[in-house]
Amino acid sequence: MSIIFFMIGISLLMALGFLGAFFWSMKTGQQDDLYTPSIRMLLDDDVPTTPETQSNV
Known part of the structure; x- marks a missing residue:
């Protein structure tokens, strides 16, 4: 009873x-x-373009 x-x-x-x-x-x-x-996930982040991140298309 004491535990209760x-x-x-x-x-x-x-x-x-x-x-x-x-x-x-x-x-x-x-x-x-x-x-x-709630809106922050929908906005794009600005990522700086560097030669390493550019694709050779």
Whole structure:
């Protein structure tokens, strides 16, 4: 029976830890820009053209 109380205590501590991490991320602005990361993968990177990267076609 004592293991149940121990597990409930550990789960409450973990829940408080996750809640604290969530509030910290909101306070520091981690969730401000949700649009740019989804578009960033669609944009091409500018790769400089050097003689090594040119193909002889």
